[in-house]
Amino acid sequence: MSSSDPILELRDLxxxxxxxxxxxxxxxxxxxxxxxxxxxxxxxxxxxxxxGESGCGKSTLARTxxxxxxxxxxxxxxxxxxxTAAPATGEARRALQMVFQDPFAxxxxxxxxxEALAEPLRVHRLRPAAEIPARVAELAALxxxxxxxxxxxxxxxxxxxxxxxxxxxxxxxxxxxxxxDEPVSALDVxxxxxxxxxxxxxxxxxxxxxxxxxxxxxxxxxxxxxxxVMYLGRIVELGSAADVIERPQHPYTRALVSAVPxxxxxxxxxxxxxxxxxxxxxxxxxxxxxxxxPRCAYALDSCKTTVPPLAPYAGRExxxxxxxxxx
Amino acid sequence: xxxxxxxxxxxxxxxxxxxFRAVTNVSFSxxxxxxxxxxGESGSGKSVTxxxxLRLLPSPPARIEGNYARFDGVDLLRASDxxxxxxxxxxxxxxxxDPMTSLNPYMRISEQLIEPLLIHEKISRRDALxxxxxxxxxxxxxxxxxxxxxxxxxxxxxxxxxxxxxxxLIARPELLIADEPTTAxxxxxxxxxxxxxxxxxxxxxxxxxFISHDLGVVSGLCDRVMVMYAGRIVETADVRSLFKSPQHPYTRALQRSIPxLQxxxxxxxxxxGLPPDLSKPIAGCSFAERCEFATAACRTGESPxxxxxxxxxxxxxxxxxxxxxxxxxxx
Ligand SMILES: Nc1ncnc2c1ncn2[C@@H]1O[C@H](COP(=O)(O)OP(=O)(O)OP(=O)(O)O)[C@@H](O)[C@H]1O
Ligand SMILES: Nc1ncnc2c1ncn2[C@@H]1O[C@H](COP(=O)(O)OP(=O)(O)O)[C@@H](O)[C@H]1O
Ligand code: SF4
Ligand code: SF4
Ligand SMILES: [Mg+2]
Ligand SMILES: [Mg+2]
Numbered sequence: 001m002s003s004s005d006p007i008l009e010l011r012d013l014x015x016x017x018x019x020x021x022x023x024x025x026x027x028x029x030x031x032x033x034x035x036x037x038x039x040x041x042x043x044x045x046x047x048x049x050x051x052g053e054s055g056c057g058k059s060t061l062a063r064t065x066x067x068x069x070x071x072x073x074x075x076x077x078x079x080x081x082x083x084t085a086a087p088a089t090g091e092a093r094r095a096l097q098m099v100f101q102d103p104f105a106x107x108x109x110x111x112x113x114x115e116a117l118a119e120p121l122r123v124h125r126l127r128p129a130a131e132i133p134a135r136v137a138e139l140a141a142l143x144x145x146x147x148x149x150x151x152x153x154x155x156x157x158x159x160x161x162x163x164x165x166x167x168x169x170x171x172x173x174x175x176x177x178x179x180x181d182e183p184v185s186a187l188d189v190x191x192x193x194x195x196x197x198x199x200x201x202x203x204x205x206x207x208x209x210x211x212x213x214x215x216x217x218x219x220x221x222x223x224x225x226x227x228x229v230m231y232l233g234r235i236v237e238l239g240s241a242a243d244v245i246e247r248p249q250h251p252y253t254r255a256l257v258s259a260v261p262x263x264x265x266x267x268x269x270x271x272x273x274x275x276x277x278x279x280x281x282x283x284x285x286x287x288x289x290x291x292x293x294p295r296c297a298y299a300l301d302s303c304k305t306t307v308p309p310l311a312p313y314a315g316r317e318x319x320x321x322x323x324x325x326x327x
Numbered sequence: 328x329x330x331x332x333x334x335x336x337x338x339x340x341x342x343x344x345x346x347f348r349a350v351t352n353v354s355f356s357x358x359x360x361x362x363x364x365x366x367g368e369s370g371s372g373k374s375v376t377x378x379x380x381l382r383l384l385p386s387p388p389a390r391i392e393g394n395y396a397r398f399d400g401v402d403l404l405r406a407s408d409x410x411x412x413x414x415x416x417x418x419x420x421x422x423x424x425d426p427m428t429s430l431n432p433y434m435r436i437s438e439q440l441i442e443p444l445l446i447h448e449k450i451s452r453r454d455a456l457x458x459x460x461x462x463x464x465x466x467x468x469x470x471x472x473x474x475x476x477x478x479x480x481x482x483x484x485x486x487x488x489x490x491x492x493x494x495x496l497i498a499r500p501e502l503l504i505a506d507e508p509t510t511a512x513x514x515x516x517x518x519x520x521x522x523x524x525x526x527x528x529x530x531x532x533x534x535x536x537f538i539s540h541d542l543g544v545v546s547g548l549c550d551r552v553m554v555m556y557a558g559r560i561v562e563t564a565d566v567r568s569l570f571k572s573p574q575h576p577y578t579r580a581l582q583r584s585i586p587x588l589q590x591x592x593x594x595x596x597x598x599x600g601l602p603p604d605l606s607k608p609i610a611g612c613s614f615a616e617r618c619e620f621a622t623a624a625c626r627t628g629e630s631p632x633x634x635x636x637x638x639x640x641x642x643x644x645x646x647x648x649x650x651x652x653x654x655x656x657x658x
Binding site for chain 1: 368369467469484513514515517518519521522540541542543544545546547566567570580581582584585586587588589591592594595596597598601
């Protein structure tokens with residue numbers, strides 16, 4: 001394997017959830033296609049941002065990568081090895097660690113921070129017992145938690161500090177990839193900045209790859225090399241952060257970008273906004289053809305029957321039948 | 328006369344672990360038709376300020392004091408319960424942070440919408456229902472006639488938030504208080520709601536107090552912005568000067584910490600430390616512990632007063648008033 005091979009690869013990944021009714025005699029009433037045919041690759045040291053509306057499947061995709069949700073079909077490859085069926089906490093996935101939105105829920109309230117950081121080192125026998133305290137101190141320093149705080153418990157820390165502890169715990173396993181699901185969404189802007197700086201530093205200094213899920217496009221653009229835009233379980237646009245966020249091509253990405261309020265009073269007042277009608281459709285009952293067609297201003301009859309493939313266009317990939325006519 | 332005129336509002340919570348000063352010495356006024364943004368990090372006192380004006384806080388533990396909070400001449404802090412009821416929901420509409428806690432899950436949307444009309448106006452049930460339907464349509468609920476009689480749980484989060492807006496606006500209030508009405512929503516739904524509030528504001532000429540922690544949302548919607556920190560107003564200005572020449576170090580720090588205002592990939596400014604414990608007395612400026620410009624003088628005596636630094640611009644930083652801190656544009 002060469003170093004230019006992707007560190008992580010998703011091939012036509014699908015995660016479907018059966019919807020059942022009845023307690024004794026289960027009756028299948030439908031299928032939620034939370035992830036529906038996603039192919040992506042992540043390079044070493046790359047930050048890939050994943051954006052899209054609530055319910056579009058971002059967390060499910062992350063959980064499927066981590067083995068926390070079973071893939072219905074398709075495969076996940078880590079450094080050239082197919083790990084699709086490997087257990088979530090096993091050795092095969094150790095290079096892959098996850099950070100969640102709510103750091104409080106992901107930390108055990110009864111473990112002090114020092115214990116929380118030592119535990120994975122012991123369980124995975126990453127260090128001899130004698131070296132554990134030094135490694136714990138090193139991890140704490142890496143995320144900016146003072147060594148004197150190691151005896152404290154999660155509730156004694158602020159939200160931003162708890163998120164840093166959760167990141168340190170993920171780092172304890174010496175991952176090469178971190179999947180972060182909305183790691184700053186629950187934090188105040190001034191605290192958000194600490195976590196964003198920390199993640200950027202880890203990518204830079206440890207050479208980590210990062211899958212970064214967020215709904216704030218300016219945050220995603222700040223950190224990401226490439227951005228993938230998801231809509232109803234599929235990737236609709238994929239390209240460099242600057243291309244996708246500054247010069248979006250897919251009608252959905254255009255609407256998404258134009259909806260983001262910018263902290264610029266004159267710019268905001270002058271701006272023409274594309275306001276989408278209606279809510280995102282339910283993945284239980286997705287539209288035929290292009291999943292975006294019921295909300296798309298450019299939809300034609302052909303959009304109702306043909307599923308647009310993700311195809312190269314203007315230096316990125318776009319899944320829209322009419323993209324060349326629109327731009 | 329101002330539509331709303333608040334003078335020296337203080338709200339304290341008397342709890343077992345001490346007296347918690349959630350809001351301290353807040354004064355401001357609002358004209359008819361004006362939109363005022365209220366920003367600051369979580370816990371800075373934005374929601375408590377607005378809930379205090381409407382006397383919506385449980386007392387005890389809350390204790391509200393102040394010179395006055397006059398709404399069209401009526402002092403809300405001293406009005407009788409009957410006077411308050413006549414104002415709340417009729418002349419002042421409210422949208423809260425979490426729609427599910429403020430909608431009654433057991434009542435049809437239609438009943439909840441017409442309730443304020445039946446209470447406050449001489450109107451028949453039939454006419455009230457017609458207005459409810461028109462209101463639901465104007466907040467962008469598709470198929471409103473069929474949905475009118477649904478229960479809240481049958482609606483998505485974005486639709487519920489639109490119902491909340493419809494409820495707040497159906498009585499055509501003169502003032503709308505919106506507490507983070509779009510924080511829990513997707514940006515595409517947020518854009519719909521913000522456009523709707525702007526449109527209705529133009530049509531009804533109402534004033535709005537818009538609470539948000541998102542500087543982007545505030546910049547597009549508000550005429551004037553008030554920044555809160557640790558229960559106090561630290562800066563207030565018209566929206567353009569607040570963004571172009573923020574004066575208070577806290578406001579400047581907020582702007583330097585958001586990616587949208589910084590070049591891609593640059594290190595974002597981070598505030599050291601945490602907001603102060605509001606159950607302990609604070610000497611001098613409450614921002615001093617985290618302020619890169621703090622001197623010994625900042626940590627003594629009274630908290631710095633909010634003073635004008637330019638027309639329509641006031642702030643509470645001693646050193647910026649003394650001309651000792653350059654603004655971003657002057658660097
Ligand atoms: N275990 C499950 N069983 C059934 N449906 C599920 C399950 N997990 C997720 N879903 C559905 O799959 C879809 C995608 O959910 P997911 O949590 O991945 O969205 P998301 O993009 O992360 O949204 P958000 O931005 O709100 O976090 C949703 O419709 C959700 O309700
Ligand atoms: N009922 C209450 N009892 C005690 N403290 C409260 C109560 N309600 C709010 N507070 C405190 O008052 C402060 C200001 O709260 P709030 O106005 O809700 O902040 P914001 O809306 O700016 O996030 C917070 O520290 C909060 O914990
Ligand atoms: S394929 Fe058709 S409906 Fe889908 S985004 Fe393109 S134009 Fe719109
Ligand atoms: S008064 Fe002093 S401590 Fe307070 S903001 Fe100004 S410089 Fe900073
Ligand atoms: Mg999610
Ligand atoms: Mg609040």
